[in-house]
Amino acid sequence: MSETGARRGRGRRPAEEVRTRVLAATATLLFDEGLRSVTFDRVAHASGSSKTTLYKWWPSPGALAAEAYFASSVQTLEFHDTGDVRHDIRTQLRAFVRLLTDSRAGTVIAELIGAAQTDPELARALSTTYTLPRRRLAIDCIELARERGQLRHDVDADLLVDQLWGACYNRLLIPDNPLNEAYADALVDNTLRGAASETYRQELDGHGA
Amino acid sequence: MSETGARRGRGRRPAEEVRTRVLAATATLLFDEGLRSVTFDRVAHASGSSKTTLYKWWPSPGALAAEAYFASSVQTLEFHDTGDVRHDIRTQLRAFVRLLTDSRAGTVIAELIGAAQTDPELARALSTTYTLPRRRLAIDCIELARERGQLRHDVDADLLVDQLWGACYNRLLIPDNPLNEAYADALVDNTLRGAASETYRQELDGHGA
Structure with missing residues (x-):
């Protein structure tokens, strides 16, 4: 009443x-x-x-939880385009790692992914409401860099997302090794060295990565 | 009685x-x-x-389950040293992907990792009995290639493990994209292109990767 x-x-x-x-x-x-x-x-x-x-x-409720997690992290995980893909991905990946390790966000998303393994409806919700929309933002950033000629034309953007953010999820879910900003930087360096166009690679090596 | x-x-x-x-x-x-x-x-x-x-x-029981999973997969996931790190990792990574996708092994390990997110004792057991021993075998293979001069001397073996096997776990646990042998090959190519010494990189590019 x-x-x-x-x-x-x-x-x-x-x-x-x-x-x-x-x-x-x-x-x-x-x-x-x-x-x-x-x-x-x-x-x-x-x-x-x-x-x-x-x-x-x-x-x-799982779908609601996944969307609430997305909404709560959307600002922190924004991409900013400065024209240098290494700088932009590094900045975002560092923010992602800080979010996972400095707040309860890491525990929350680990719990969501964990529960999704035995709850197909939650798995679908998590994918639709969280992981696919987040992946899309990363792919946009990678495709922009490919158009700019910084990455090879045949680069697989989804694969790069797995080797960057997926590798961090791997350390979150199977915590055998530290997840920190130095790790984020090293991931970016190895992934982009593999994916760089010849020109951009020389530029990266010049930076003393 | x-x-x-x-x-x-x-x-x-x-x-x-x-x-x-x-x-x-x-x-x-x-x-x-x-x-x-x-x-x-x-x-x-x-x-x-x-x-x-x-x-x-x-x-x-979790520790027992993790060890049983390790024992059941140990032969399938053996590394063989032919002297060419790309060939050796590719062969093993393909076998790993086949194991995760063709048998119930993928569901089993996903369930173990999932449950470990809210069960610290299972997490410890999984790490001690499965993920760390498996990681060790991969690191041995990478270190051998570094000693042979195929990989850069400053390469971080743990990071490469995350970018290869960790990326596959990522597709297993968050199945937004297909996990198959073509993906395994593409992971190996991008990771090794990033980690290769100058000499080995030229050799890889010569192979038309």
Whole structure:
């Protein structure tokens, strides 16, 4: 009763505002208490939205969790185009590694990927809502560098994404070796040395990589 | 009673034989029914060993599962030294990809890594019993190539392992793109082009990689 009253008091909220509020409440649960705490009941309660709204927009709590993780990291993980692919990827990869290691984000995404191994619906949601959109941004950056002639014309952008961000996920999920900014730099150097056009390679070697 | 009788009838079995039998029984459970089926009760029953023996040798069912997975894949994943690092890594990486995709091994190791994200004891066991020993074999192969002058002297062997096998694990755990032998070959080419000494690089380029 009081909840209905409160909602009526606020009046109709535009969809985008509700969405943002739901994603923020989900991210808080996810980061504070882990994936298991993300249920439609708890998110509805924390965000002041109805469960009907949640069911309408998200196929499952896992899908909601994956999108909340994406939304919470989108600014930190932005790519900036300065014209030098090594500089741009290095900057973003360092930010990615810091996010995974300095905050609870690493634990959260490891838990999401872990749970996805035995939960096909979560796996689909994670792919659609997180890993594919993030991969797209990295591929855009790599394709731009290819058009500029910094990377070989036959370079496989998806493969480079795996050798950069995938290698970091590997250290996150199987933590046999340290995941830090020095590692990010070394990944960029080896990957780009392999993928560079002849001209850009000479430039890279000139930088004393 | 009858179990004791049966064991007495067989006489004392040498430790190595018991160990092999336990690992084989565990692998069967793991591949047929998944990680959750690997309990000391079921393994004791299936292998005809006592739970006391299991507790003596393995700290947890997870540790036993990880070792059984290692033992079941050790032959398939052997490295052979022909003197050409590209050939040797490519052959092994193709075998690794085939193992992950043609058999239930991929599902099993994905489930082990997935469960390790929320089970620190399993994570430790997986690292000690599977990922570190496997990594060691790959590093030996890379170090040999470095000594031969095929790879740069400052090459980071652990990083190359992440960019080859780690990238495959990435496609296994986050299956946004196909994991197959062509992918294995492309990984080897880009990684070794990045890590090759000047001489070996010319040789690789001559091969038309």
